[in-house]
Amino acid sequence: MTPLLQVHQLSVWLENRCVVGPVSFELEQAESLTILGETGAGKSLLLKAIIGALPEPFTSQGEIWLSGQALHSMSAGGREKLWGRVFSILPQEPSQALDPLMSLSRQAEEVPELLRGSDQKTSWDLCRRLFASVGLGGHEQKYPVQLSGGMAQRGAYVCAVSGGGEILIADEPTKGLDDQSRERLVDMLQQYRQQGALLTVTHDIEVAEQLGGTMLVMHQGDVVEQGEAVSILAQPQHRYTHQLITAHPRHWSFRNTHQPGAVLLQVSQLKMAVGNLVLFEDLSFELRAGEVLGISGPSGCGKSTLCQAVLGLREPLAGHVEYLQPLAAGQKLKLYQDPPGAFASHVTLGTLIEDICRQYRIDAKVPESLMQRLHLHPKLLQQSASQVSGGELQRFAILRVLLLQPKLLIADEPTTRLDPSTAQETLSLILDVAREVNCALLLVSHEKSMLEKVCHRVIELSPEAATIRDTFSVTEPPLPA
Numbered sequence: 001m002t003p004l005l006q007v008h009q010l011s012v013w014l015e016n017r018c019v020v021g022p023v024s025f026e027l028e029q030a031e032s033l034t035i036l037g038e039t040g041a042g043k044s045l046l047l048k049a050i051i052g053a054l055p056e057p058f059t060s061q062g063e064i065w066l067s068g069q070a071l072h073s074m075s076a077g078g079r080e081k082l083w084g085r086v087f088s089i090l091p092q093e094p095s096q097a098l099d100p101l102m103s104l105s106r107q108a109e110e111v112p113e114l115l116r117g118s119d120q121k122t123s124w125d126l127c128r129r130l131f132a133s134v135g136l137g138g139h140e141q142k143y144p145v146q147l148s149g150g151m152a153q154r155g156a157y158v159c160a161v162s163g164g165g166e167i168l169i170a171d172e173p174t175k176g177l178d179d180q181s182r183e184r185l186v187d188m189l190q191q192y193r194q195q196g197a198l199l200t201v202t203h204d205i206e207v208a209e210q211l212g213g214t215m216l217v218m219h220q221g222d223v224v225e226q227g228e229a230v231s232i233l234a235q236p237q238h239r240y241t242h243q244l245i246t247a248h249p250r251h252w253s254f255r256n257t258h259q260p261g262a263v264l265l266q267v268s269q270l271k272m273a274v275g276n277l278v279l280f281e282d283l284s285f286e287l288r289a290g291e292v293l294g295i296s297g298p299s300g301c302g303k304s305t306l307c308q309a310v311l312g313l314r315e316p317l318a319g320h321v322e323y324l325q326p327l328a329a330g331q332k333l334k335l336y337q338d339p340p341g342a343f344a345s346h347v348t349l350g351t352l353i354e355d356i357c358r359q360y361r362i363d364a365k366v367p368e369s370l371m372q373r374l375h376l377h378p379k380l381l382q383q384s385a386s387q388v389s390g391g392e393l394q395r396f397a398i399l400r401v402l403l404l405q406p407k408l409l410i411a412d413e414p415t416t417r418l419d420p421s422t423a424q425e426t427l428s429l430i431l432d433v434a435r436e437v438n439c440a441l442l443l444v445s446h447e448k449s450m451l452e453k454v455c456h457r458v459i460e461l462s463p464e465a466a467t468i469r470d471t472f473s474v475t476e477p478p479l480p481a
Helices: 043-051 076-080 104-116 120-133 149-161 179-195 205-211 229-234 239-246 303-310 349-360 365-373 378-382 390-403 420-436 448-454
Strands: 005-014 017-027 032-037 058-066 087-090 167-171 197-202 214-219 222-228 263-274 277-288 292-296 318-323 332-335 408-412 440-444 457-460 467-470
Touching (some): 017 058, 017 214, 032 179, 032 239, 043 167, 043 197, 087 149, 104 149, 120 149, 149 167, 149 179, 167 179, 179 205, 197 205, 214 239, 277 303, 277 440, 277 457, 332 390, 349 390, 408 420, 420 448
Parallel strands (some): 032 197, 167 197, 292 457, 408 440
Antiparallel strands (some): 263 277
16 A cells, blocks of 8 residues: 655755755554654754755755655645645744734635635634634634634644645644643644644654654654654663653752742732633732742633733733832843744844844853853854744743843743753753842743742642642652663
8 A cells, every 4th residue: 555655765955964864754544653853853844845845045855755646856836735735734833824914713714715615604614613622612713912822823723724634744733732732732633643644743752652653753863763652752772762751851850949039029919811801810929039930820821911910011900010129121031932923033143142242241252151051053143033943943032031141030931842851951051040140030831840840839820710839849750761
């Protein structure tokens, strides 16, 4: 039987240098293939090479067969005609995939209308069922700016699959989602696989485990391990795979023993809402200099809204936020959940960093040192924000805020775009620098095991109530063999 998708000796080149591959694999009908690897390993470049979306000056070599048809001999324009019809594509950044001027429903309806010639009623009935299946029933008329990161990701999923393509290509589909939303989306991916096939890129070990099927492990552009997912995750043969698995937060031995200082701010009986929907109320807490305070809760519960209130960017319905220590410009900063939206796309990253150093009179050696600690290669300074991976851009966002040595840093999902190894190193750097300058850190994350390890206290938000608790020791799970 001819495989649905067959890739043979596919490689990606940058001028005269091979940066990915060669890679070979087969994907059968109703099967799942997961590509696991660190940030910048070349996973997304491999997907783009398959669908014909490589940006210049990248080129590809090798063979790509779709049900026996030679895609590698087709032009990029020819392969583009397969997007949506054959390849349902769920991109890594939903904020970049969704039109900010169109409602979710209209964006999703357009797909079957344009690709399949469906009438508006048929398209709406299909999309309404899809929205309900991913927990977005009642949110169809909202615009992307009105959605949380997790809701935007699910909205992008509906837009991707409403065309009914044979192969769903999902690039980091679960980043930024809470446990419940992640499980729901994984279920949707598995259901979609039954009608075609699933090709997923992820650095999330748990997602790779749930999807099962076949797995490729990539490191620095090369495939270092290939086989059944259950076997690789249970008994990894390559040192890098073992390192990736054991870097999951549940295996961290780190505990935050730094003693916080004086109270920096007080939040009293805070009540926040979006429209007529009350997110939380009667929330009171204080944040001390040098303290790491976690914020957890399901997608859309108000985590980012709370951060906006603390920064003075959104007025509460009731209660207030009071700063007990004066903070100068640049001492109260936020590390945004969506790095592409926080960077100018028309200038190089090097220019952006130089501007900050010049404006705040920062020694040029400081960013050089931080780049080394963040594992950012100097050549990336010559690229724009759109030319680097999501994980690399996230680390540049971290570099930018750490340069200013803030007294209050709000980190909204700072490691969702990073593989476990890089996430551990990056978060350790944030904590180290925060400790060095006695910076208070408000850490937003869906990763409860991570919050347990690094925070002094955790605020858990939910539609029913907000609770605050001290972190505690948990039983460590066994490491893989």
